[in-house]
Amino acid sequence: MEKSTEKVVDKLFNEEMWMNIGETVLKIFIILVVSSLIVRIGKIMIRNVFKMRAKSPIRISERRENTLLKLLENMLTYLIYFISLITILSTLNVDVKGLLAGAGIVGLAVGFGAQSLVRDIISGFFIIFEDQFSVGDYVGIGKFTGTVEEIGLRTTKIKSWTGEIHILPNGNITEVTNYSINNSIAVVDINIPYDENISKAEDVIENLLEGLQDKYEEMISKPELLGVQGLGTSDLKLRIISETKPMMHWHIARVIRKEIKLTLDHYGIKAPFPKLVMYSRNGEEMMNEQFGRE
Structure with missing residues (x-):
């Protein structure tokens, strides 16, 4: 019992162990900070590219530019943070290669059960490719009507005029009414x-x-x-x-x-107002008496 206690105490006061832990935490912190900076700088670069395209003689519609801008920003964010996650796992001495290989096999098995996810992604691709609707369009999808806030590969966000945000899986979008294309x-x-x-x-x-x-x-x-x-x-x-x-x-x-x-x-033209005609039974009896009617 005393030997076990001494081992625990030795580990707690092991300077090398704490140095390794501190170094690992610092690396993870630096990875997260650098990833955040890369995402922010990448979004700025993407926006600048679209601003430069706006000045070129060959342009696509503003609606489609906004949609592609949002999509590219989302894809950049997912990619950078996925790489950050892999780097953090490597820092923690996790076998990333084996993990990715195992994930590939598991992903193949899960893919058969995740058909709805695959359907959402494919539907999202065709929504963007066919330009069915874009960010900023006022659309009606099912029982929801509002302005398209964001189009992703998996979901679409619609904001109603009262402020609610409706998140719809792309695979469930079968009929769309777009009010923003024509006059x-x-x-x-x-x-x-x-x-x-x-x-x-x-x-x-x-x-x-x-x-x-x-x-x-x-x-x-x-x-x-x-x-x-x-x-x-x-x-x-x-x-x-x-x-x-x-x-x-x-x-x-x-x-x-x-x-x-x-x-x-x-011009003195008045608005119509409802008219009410009232009949009095007493008035009718007085008229009968006046004319000698029974």
Whole structure:
């Protein structure tokens, strides 16, 4: 018992052992710091390359540039930290060659059970290669709708307008609606009372629409008054459409409504309001008495 205690004490106060431990910890710390610096410098270099490409006469779309930029940054990060992990294991005297050889055999066996992972990676490759959607696009995927924050080889991140981040495996993305590729159409319906002069209201709106394109750069062309869209109980509906830049139709629709409201007020054209007709039974009895009805 005493000899075992003496061995433990000797090891605890073994200066060479503590020197080796300190040296190993220092090496690991240096490896992590250097890896972090390489990742940071590599990302800066990648961004500078894309900035230089932006000045060249041959360019790809900004959407695709943002997607490739994010993808290359992720691949650089994974590669550097994988190399760092292998280096750290070598520092700890782990047989890296044997580990990698064993990992290859195990990976082959696991690969048959990780078909979903392989499917996600292949799907991610084709999403980027075919340019189905890019970072910054507003898309609808399944029940989620939002802006694409990041596209990786395995997952895609979508941010909804309320701030939630939805992470979707690429293999589960089967149908995509991309709202950011083509121009959008703003649709605005204006209700006009029956007792107003409809022709006057149409002329006032037409004159207003003539100058809106110069006022708002989001409009691609002059807004168009289509005419009467529907007939209600106390008013009729005029429909206006305007071609806008991608995803600008909501903003332009709000702008058109405001401009039309101010213009109609200026020309004294009132908005419709609900009318309520009340019948009084007492009034009917008084009328019968007045005319001698029973």
